[in-house]
Amino acid sequence: MKVLVPVKRVVDYNVKVRVKSDGSGVDTANVKMSMNPFDEIAIEEAVRLKEKGVVTEVIAVSCGVTQCQETLRTAMAIGADRAILVETDAELQPLAVAKILKALVDKEQPQLVILGKQAIDDDCNQTGQMLAALTGLPQGTFASKVEVADGAVSVTREVDGGLETVKLSLPAVITTDLRLNEPRYVTLPNIMKAKKKQLDTVKPADLGVDVSPRIKTLKVEEPPKRSAGIKVADVAALVDKLKNEAKVIG
């Protein structure tokens, strides 16, 4: 069976982002960009399913600017077989991405779509669920374990208070949580091989999708700063501060 894995190019998770002084957004010029960490886990899971013989083809997809090609090459270096770039300079929100992905699901007919649970830039946690809704497929979100057997997939999900397992008929949409797997490092030979793999480019209009944003960002600000704290000399001083200054313990 075929698996579709959407990946997003985001500001690297180690970068401390800066808010632009005009309040229009976050400064992303000359900042290191990488694949969204949850998406790496999604690709890794798809590749592991392929290595187990459950899956025959892994297709990576990314939506956005031309540079998303680099993210797709990384996905192919991890083990994706081919890639599709849906190229646009427009600001893409989760609903628009979900509609693009629906068009691709209709075309490619994958049995599984594996996405990250959220992107670390907009922190939305929506696209997988929206895709499942638009395609009418069942969803297994925040997956920490995935098992495919007999035309169905069992997904163990990380929920508040513990774990929960759901069984979904195929085709299905899954979103990954951090503990699903440990993504492998890409090796130099695989990076070279990835350069030769097929990467197709389409436009949202080719897929008949209107990507205009529904949500307008009015401004972006720095969060309120915490006032500078103090260092205390010892435990006795700490207890004294907590009791008499902060008054948070009795």
Added chain:
Amino acid sequence: MTALVIAEHDNASIKGATLNTVTAAAAVGGDVHVLVAGFNAGAAAAAAAQIAGVSKVLHADSAALENGLAENLAAQVLAIAGGYSHILFPATASGKNVAPRVAALLDVAQLSDVTKVISADTFERPIYAGNAIATVQSSDATKVLTVRTTGFDAAAAQGGSAAVDTVAAAADSGKSSFAGREVTKSDRPELTAAKIIVSGGRALGSNDKFMEVLTPLADKLGAALGASRAAVDAGYAPNDWQVGQTGKIVAPQLYIACGISGAIQHLAGMKDSKVIVAINKDAEAPIFSVADYGLEADLFTAVPELVGSL
């Protein structure tokens, strides 16, 4: 203008996060209705009717709704969505699972983790792991949002007297089924609702040490236990104790970080705490830049000493 809050419940009682969501719904202006969709959930519906500020409770009861499967719950919400200007979910694992599905079926965008209601169509929400706050305006007819519970006070669980209306239950999608649940047992306060949290990081070294060193402190303070991702990944603490961008977002009165360096992703989960205490032997640890009180010491001696002096 009427807002619909999707209650989170266990079929017997209403979960705390629902109360914060009711407050957010009231801030939008207009009436607040609550949907209790479950199985044999009459008690939960009756409890929802007691919440101050709720004018009507809609109760849908069916075996298909027992475990809150996204496919069935979204269909249920959709069946009654007409007439509501706002549909609000708590930003919990359950709310995050269902809200985007409802939004997409209504062909509207969804707003995640709203921390402040500015007006009926304008909201604040954190982005980039809480390192920036965006003010966003929705142009959609129906606003579907998830509410960050630490951003809103809890509505009073008593004092309301809403009518409970029974609504027809949506049919089972037949595409998903519930197979089981593994609940982490805990006698402590719930992490997201606790007034005091004692949290541990990689420096604890093992699960045994984690429990041995931090449990007495948490017991003494009546606190919940939390952990950094490093501690969870290393197996020192269960997954659902994780505080951070990808774990739980907490804002207690007092947060005590023991042996936690303070990575961006961890700070995203706790920096709205009223008072932060850091105990770390690394003077350069980033956690000290957000801590109100920092103690530069070995936690294995400092924490027991702290327990002794409380």
